[in-house]
Amino acid sequence: MSPKSGELTENVLRVRERIEQAAIRAGRRPEEITLIAVSKTHSPRRIQEMYEVGIRHFGENRVQERESKLAHLAGLDAKWHMIGHVQKNKAARAVRLFDSIDSVDSIALAERLDRTIADLAARNQERGNVSNEIGEIASSNRLRVLIEVKLDPEPAKSGAAPQEVPRLAEAFQRLPNLDLRGLMGVPPYFGDPEETRPYFRQLRELRNALGAQAAAQTLPILSMGMSHDLEIAIEEGATEVRIGTALFGEREGM
Numbered sequence: 001m002s003p004k005s006g007e008l009t010e011n012v013l014r015v016r017e018r019i020e021q022a023a024i025r026a027g028r029r030p031e032e033i034t035l036i037a038v039s040k041t042h043s044p045r046r047i048q049e050m051y052e053v054g055i056r057h058f059g060e061n062r063v064q065e066r067e068s069k070l071a072h073l074a075g076l077d078a079k080w081h082m083i084g085h086v087q088k089n090k091a092a093r094a095v096r097l098f099d100s101i102d103s104v105d106s107i108a109l110a111e112r113l114d115r116t117i118a119d120l121a122a123r124n125q126e127r128g129n130v131s132n133e134i135g136e137i138a139s140s141n142r143l144r145v146l147i148e149v150k151l152d153p154e155p156a157k158s159g160a161a162p163q164e165v166p167r168l169a170e171a172f173q174r175l176p177n178l179d180l181r182g183l184m185g186v187p188p189y190f191g192d193p194e195e196t197r198p199y200f201r202q203l204r205e206l207r208n209a210l211g212a213q214a215a216a217q218t219l220p221i222l223s224m225g226m227s228h229d230l231e232i233a234i235e236e237g238a239t240e241v242r243i244g245t246a247l248f249g250e251r252e253g254m
């Protein structure tokens with residue numbers, strides 16, 4: 001193992017310890033919380049090392065970046081999450097490259113994803129069921145998606161407005177090839193992470209309200225919490241935390 005992997009091992013241990021402590025404080029089981037390593041800007045070699053120290057979920061925020069690393073990481077048995085804004089014209093590529101799109105924020109994008117999967121499935125059938133590039137999508141395999149909710153009032157930030165979310169959820173649940181599992185959100189940045197609490201709480205309450213809607217399937221996933229505020233997010237019910245800096249160190253220029 002290179003000295004770098006020793007450092008990664010230590011980072012992973014430290015983050016797992018933080019998750020565990022927060023879960024225990026909140027009366028939750030640490031195993032309920034999935035650790036997603038956000039590998040944007042980091043090289044395939046670093047990602048490979050992260051995999052070797054036990055990480056099985058990775059997050060990227062750009063379709064193109066995931067695509068450029070794909071060939072180097074083909075052998076990894078990991079789940080890939082898209083956590084950045086997906087332009088509609090990249091929806092088809094996103095379907096091939098990711099196991100979950102955690103950042104769906106419009107009905108138009110959801111419909112585009114749904115249609116892509118239907119087309120892929122039809123084409124695979126024609127070719128006698130050969131699988132696509134990552135071998136995942138078959139006609140019966142729905143794509144896991146989350147709705148990204150805009151928690152930050154800053155106009156440039158992505159996500160669906162909270163008041164739009166019930167309408168989106170209803171529309172997504174009617175699309176046969178999508179499996180809506182929950183919500184994702186990024187609060188504004190505060191020096192004091194305690195100040196993020198109302199935003200995480202808002203996301204949880206929104207999810208709970210959707211679950212109470214008649215005919216709505218349950219939405220178990222709450223993807224919230226990053227390097228500096230994961231404790232608060234877990235106390236407020238996060239089931240997935242997206243951690244970059246605390247695992248990989250500072251992001252590399254790309």
Ligand SMILES: *Cc1c(COP(=O)(O)O)cnc(C)c1O
Binds near residue numbers: 242243245246
């Ligand atoms: C970069 C990123 C993260 C990770 O942020 P860190 O502060 O480095 O942990 C999490 N979520 C999203 C959506 C991101 O873009």
